Amino acid sequence: MTNHPVFAVVGHPNKGKSSVVAALTQNDQVKISAVSGTTRVSQRFALKLDNRTVFELVDTPGFQRANKCLAWLKEEEVTADQRPLRIQTFVETFTDSQQFVDEIELLTPIINGADIIYVVDGSLPYSPEYETEMEILRWTGNPRLALINPISGDDYVEQWQQALNQYFSLVRVFDPMHASFDQHLQLLRTFGQLDSRKTATFDQAISELEHYRQRKLEQAARIMVENLYRLLTWQQRSSLLENSVRDKLAAVLPDEINRFNNQLNNLERESQKQLEALFLYHQLESEIASLKVNQGELMDETQWSLWGLEKQQLILVSAGAGAALGLIADAGLGGTSLLTGAISGGVVGGLSGWLGLDWLKEKLPPWLQFNSEQQTLGPVKDPNFGFVILGRALSHAQAMLIRTHAHREKLTLHEHELNTMQALPLKMQVRLLKHFRQLSKEGPQGKAAVQLRNWVYQRLSQHL
Ligand SMILES: Nc1nc2c(ncn2[C@@H]2O[C@H](COP(=O)(O)OP(=O)(O)OP(=O)(O)O)[C@@H](O)[C@H]2O)c(=O)[nH]1
Ligand SMILES: [Mg+2]
CATH class of the missing domain: 3.40.50.300 (P-loop containing nucleotide triphosphate hydrolases)
Known part of the structure; x- marks a missing residue:
C-alpha cells in the first residue's frame, strides 16, 4: 500500500x-x-x-x-x-x-x-x-x-x-x-x-510546490548569469598560427571567427540544456536561431570603427551612466537584432595579434587589450552583447515556463521577450550595462552577479 x-x-x-x-x-x-x-x-x-x-x-x-x-x-x-x-x-x-x-x-x-x-x-x-x-x-x-x-x-x-x-x-x-x-x-x-482525509496532504503539497518553483527560478537565474559571464568573457586563442604566417592571417580569420561563433553557440546550448533539465524537459526539441557575431571588415583600416569602436559606443562603454543615458537611445539597442545577436558591423573585440598594425595601437582605447605576440579573438566588445545573451536566455526560459509538459511542439524563441528587453527604461539599460561590465571583471561570484540574478529572478517570476 x-x-x-x-x-x-x-x-x-x-x-x-x-x-x-x-x-x-x-x-x-x-x-x-x-x-x-x-x-x-x-x-x-x-x-x-x-x-x-x-x-x-x-x-x-x-x-x-x-x-x-x-x-x-x-x-x-x-x-x-x-x-x-x-x-x-x-x-x-x-x-x-x-x-x-x-x-x-x-x-x-x-x-x-x-x-x-x-x-x-x-x-x-x-x-x-x-x-x-x-x-x-x-x-x-x-x-x-x-x-x-x-x-x-x-x-x-x-x-x-x-x-x-x-x-x-x-x-x-x-x-x-x-x-x-x-x-x-x-x-x-x-x-x-x-476526499476530506486528503485535504491536508494537498495543502502541504501546494505550498511545497510553490517553494519548489521558487527554488527552480533561483537556480535558473544562476544558470543564466553564469552563461552570461562565460559568453561575455569568451576568448579564443589560436595555437595554429605562428608569427611567420602573420601575412596570411587575413585568410584564416573568417574561419577563426566561425569557430568563435560555434563556441559561443555551444556554450549557450549547454546552458539551455541545463535549464531544460531544471524544468524537467528531457526531450524538448527547440528551434532557435544561432547567435552570430560578425567579423566586419577586420583587416580594412578604413573600417576599424566597425569592431564596436564607434565613437558613440566608445563613450557608452567608458563614460559614466549620466553621459550614457542620452546615447543609449540611438547607439544602444536600437539597430540590434536581439534574436540572433547579429549585431551589424564587427563586434569581436580583443583582436590581439591579428593585425600587427601600429596605427591601431595608437587608436585603441585602453579597455581594448592589444598584444601583438598572441592570436586571440574576443571577448565580444559590443555593449549590446549582454542584452542579446540575456534576452535569448529569458525568452528560452519563459517559453518553458508558459508551456506544460503535455506540449510536444518544438520550442521557439519568442520575439516578445526580446522586444521587452529593448523597451526597458533607459535607466535600467544603463544599470544592466554596468552590471555586465562588472560581471565580466568580478566573475559569477561577485556583487554584479547577485544583482543580475535578482533581476532575472524577478522577470521570471512575472510569468508565474
Ligand atoms: N489543442 C489541444 N489539444 C489537446 C488538448 N488535450 C489533448 N490534446 C490533443 O489531443 C490528442 C490526444 O491527447 P492524449 O493526451 O494522447 O489523449 P488520450 O485521452 O490519452 O488518448 P488515448 O491514449 O488514445 O486514449 C493529442 O494530439 C493532444 O495533443 C488540449 O487541451 N488542447
Ligand atoms: Mg493516452
Missing part, C-alpha cells in the same frame, strides 16, 4: 487523459498523440518533490466496450451497496482474458483504491453514449472528479457540466496544454477536496 494519493485518469479514447497526466506530473515522457488508442496499458506517473512522491496518476487506455461491460454488470440484479463488489467480480472474471482488455486496465487501479479523474472534451457536444462510462464509474463508489478539457474551444462546457454534475461530486475545466502554474495549483486544491 502506498501512503500517497493515487488517481486513475480515465475516459473515452483521445480526450487528453495522457495530456492531463503529463501536465500534472511535469513529465514529458508520457506518450501523447493525435492517434486514438495511444495508451494501451495503464502506467503510473508520480509527481516527486525532492524525491518524495506527492501523488501518483495512473494513465489508462480509454473505454472501448463500455456498453457490453455495463450489460455484464447488470446481468445480476444487485442493490447499490453491492455494486462495488460487482465491479470487483467483473475485473476478477476478465483479468487475463482477451475480452474487455481496456476496461480491465482502467478499472484495476480503481478497485485497488485510486480516486477517479474522468476526462471529457468540452469542444464537442455532450452525448448519452458517455452515460454508460459514467455509470460504470459510479458503480465503483470511488471519489470522482470530472475534468472538462476544452481541446478546441469551450462551446459545450456548460452542457457537459449539466450532465457531469449528476455523476461526479466535483467538475472542473482544465486545459492540460495551456494551464498556468496557478491553474495547476488550483486543480491540486480540488484533488484535496475530493
Whole structure:
C-alpha cells in the first residue's frame, strides 16, 4: 500500500487523459498523440518533490466496450451497496482474458483504491453514449472528479457540466496544454477536496510546490548569469598560427571567427540544456536561431570603427551612466537584432595579434587589450552583447515556463521577450550595462552577479 494519493485518469479514447497526466506530473515522457488508442496499458506517473512522491496518476487506455461491460454488470440484479463488489467480480472474471482488455486496465487501479479523474472534451457536444462510462464509474463508489478539457474551444462546457454534475461530486475545466502554474495549483486544491482525509496532504503539497518553483527560478537565474559571464568573457586563442604566417592571417580569420561563433553557440546550448533539465524537459526539441557575431571588415583600416569602436559606443562603454543615458537611445539597442545577436558591423573585440598594425595601437582605447605576440579573438566588445545573451536566455526560459509538459511542439524563441528587453527604461539599460561590465571583471561570484540574478529572478517570476 502506498501512503500517497493515487488517481486513475480515465475516459473515452483521445480526450487528453495522457495530456492531463503529463501536465500534472511535469513529465514529458508520457506518450501523447493525435492517434486514438495511444495508451494501451495503464502506467503510473508520480509527481516527486525532492524525491518524495506527492501523488501518483495512473494513465489508462480509454473505454472501448463500455456498453457490453455495463450489460455484464447488470446481468445480476444487485442493490447499490453491492455494486462495488460487482465491479470487483467483473475485473476478477476478465483479468487475463482477451475480452474487455481496456476496461480491465482502467478499472484495476480503481478497485485497488485510486480516486477517479474522468476526462471529457468540452469542444464537442455532450452525448448519452458517455452515460454508460459514467455509470460504470459510479458503480465503483470511488471519489470522482470530472475534468472538462476544452481541446478546441469551450462551446459545450456548460452542457457537459449539466450532465457531469449528476455523476461526479466535483467538475472542473482544465486545459492540460495551456494551464498556468496557478491553474495547476488550483486543480491540486480540488484533488484535496475530493476526499476530506486528503485535504491536508494537498495543502502541504501546494505550498511545497510553490517553494519548489521558487527554488527552480533561483537556480535558473544562476544558470543564466553564469552563461552570461562565460559568453561575455569568451576568448579564443589560436595555437595554429605562428608569427611567420602573420601575412596570411587575413585568410584564416573568417574561419577563426566561425569557430568563435560555434563556441559561443555551444556554450549557450549547454546552458539551455541545463535549464531544460531544471524544468524537467528531457526531450524538448527547440528551434532557435544561432547567435552570430560578425567579423566586419577586420583587416580594412578604413573600417576599424566597425569592431564596436564607434565613437558613440566608445563613450557608452567608458563614460559614466549620466553621459550614457542620452546615447543609449540611438547607439544602444536600437539597430540590434536581439534574436540572433547579429549585431551589424564587427563586434569581436580583443583582436590581439591579428593585425600587427601600429596605427591601431595608437587608436585603441585602453579597455581594448592589444598584444601583438598572441592570436586571440574576443571577448565580444559590443555593449549590446549582454542584452542579446540575456534576452535569448529569458525568452528560452519563459517559453518553458508558459508551456506544460503535455506540449510536444518544438520550442521557439519568442520575439516578445526580446522586444521587452529593448523597451526597458533607459535607466535600467544603463544599470544592466554596468552590471555586465562588472560581471565580466568580478566573475559569477561577485556583487554584479547577485544583482543580475535578482533581476532575472524577478522577470521570471512575472510569468508565474
Ligand atoms: N489543442 C489541444 N489539444 C489537446 C488538448 N488535450 C489533448 N490534446 C490533443 O489531443 C490528442 C490526444 O491527447 P492524449 O493526451 O494522447 O489523449 P488520450 O485521452 O490519452 O488518448 P488515448 O491514449 O488514445 O486514449 C493529442 O494530439 C493532444 O495533443 C488540449 O487541451 N488542447
Ligand atoms: Mg493516452
